[in-house]
Amino acid sequence: MTSTIPTVNLTPFTAPSTHSDADRILAGKTFIAALHRYGFTKVSGHGLSHDEVDAAFEWNQNLFDLPHNEKMKAPHPPGPFPHRGYSGKVPEGELKESYEVGSEEDDQQQNIWLPEEVLPGFRAYATSLYERLARVSEVLLSAMGIGLGLDDEEQEALMQLASKRHSQLRFMHYPAVSRARLQSGDEVPRLAAHNDWGTFTILFQDQTGGLELRDPQTGDFIPADPEDGTLVLNIGDMLGRFTNDYFKSAEHRVQAPDLTAADEGGIPGRRTIPFFIGPVPSHTVATLERFVDTENPARYEPVRFDEYGAIVSEYHYQAGNIG
Numbered sequence: 584m585t586s587t588i589p590t591v592n593l594t595p596f597t598a599p600s601t602h603s604d605a606d607r608i609l610a611g612k613t614f615i616a617a618l619h620r621y622g623f624t625k626v627s628g629h630g631l632s633h634d635e636v637d638a639a640f641e642w643n644q645n646l647f648d649l650p651h652n653e654k655m656k657a658p659h660p661p662g663p664f665p666h667r668g669y670s671g672k673v674p675e676g677e678l679k680e681s682y683e684v685g686s687e688e689d690d691q692q693q694n695i696w697l698p699e700e701v702l703p704g705f706r707a708y709a710t711s712l713y714e715r716l717a718r719v720s721e722v723l724l725s726a727m728g729i730g731l732g733l734d735d736e737e738q739e740a741l742m743q744l745a746s747k748r749h750s751q752l753r754f755m756h757y758p759a760v761s762r763a764r765l766q767s768g769d770e771v772p773r774l775a776a777h778n779d780w781g782t783f784t785i786l787f788q789d790q791t792g793g794l795e796l797r798d799p800q801t802g803d804f805i806p807a808d809p810e811d812g813t814l815v816l817n818i819g820d821m822l823g824r825f826t827n828d829y830f831k832s833a834e835h836r837v838q839a840p841d842l843t844a845a846d847e848g849g850i851p852g853r854r855t856i857p858f859f860i861g862p863v864p865s866h867t868v869a870t871l872e873r874f875v876d877t878e879n880p881a882r883y884e885p886v887r888f889d890e891y892g893a894i895v896s897e898y899h900y901q902a903g904n905i906g
């Protein structure tokens with residue numbers, strides 16, 4: 584039997600004036616129960632309006648609809664760092680393409696922008712979306728702390744896992760694949776199974792579907808079926824380490840619709856917008872003591888985020904995962 588991914592409504596945190604502390608504690612507990620059980624959940628009441636989400640997907644489309652040579656005016660440099668700009672290899676041949684945006688105030692990685700005339704307004708829009716999602720992420724992280732009942736010091740340590748200036752916004756497009764190409768037999772999953780290595784990730788998706796997350800108890804992948812008004816949140820390695828796996832880093836992948844389901848035209852394209860939350864690169868992430876006891880001995884040594892990231896991102900880059 585395939586389970587479904589729970590949806591947690593976080594309106595008490597995003598519209599605080601119309602909710603009580605008791606509402607927030609209840610919503611926070613529901614939130615952490617889902618994250619403890621699965622390492623992921625869908626979230627409604629996240630604070631972004633339908634219009635805001637629609638606008639983000641319109642920009643996603645405008646961006647990837649550009650001719651390949653125009654997109655290549657902001658190329659992702661070779662290698663995993665800096666992780667900015669456009670990735671997508673051959674015109675018409677790519678199974679996925681992406682564009683990475685960071686904070687304009689990131690002191691380590693500079694954004695790689697298209698010339699303004701190529702996509703007027705994109706830089707300003709992407710910058711504002713980054714800032715918007717960074718604020719939403721902070722609210723979500725603080726909701727976790729409230730659900731966990733952390734004291735002030737612990738809450739502060741938790742909040743250090745989200746740096747406004749070091750998170751990352753990605754526009755992602757998995758182009759439609761023709762029937763002929765599917766039949767050629769070289770088809771691969773759209774995105775191989777992996778874990779995100781930051782704190783946690785929030786993701787908006789269109790109506791196509793394909794994202795699946797692995798249930799840590801059964802080992803089965805559960806489809807994250809698109810659901811209007813929700814985002815998908817998955818725990819990354821840093822929050823796994825911080826909580827000694829009380830929240831497990833969630834393995835996930837994107838499956839292409841299978842050939843038998845494809846109509847004459849092939850399989851449809853898919854668009855997503857993930858936002859990866861991470862700490863300041865020099866921050867050392869250590870497990871909070873409250874998550875360690877004799878039944879749950881410490882699983883992880885403290886680790887510097889940039890040192891961990893350098894190893895994992897190189898691995899993803901080599902594997903072609905664009906992680």
Ligand SMILES: O=C(O)CCC(=O)C(=O)O
Pocket residue numbers: 753755774779786788793794835836837855857906
């Ligand atoms: O596009 C998706 O649904 C998943 C993307 C993802 O897992 C990633 O970019 O790390």
Ligand SMILES: [Fe+2]
Pocket residue numbers: 777778779784835
């Ligand atoms: Fe991912």
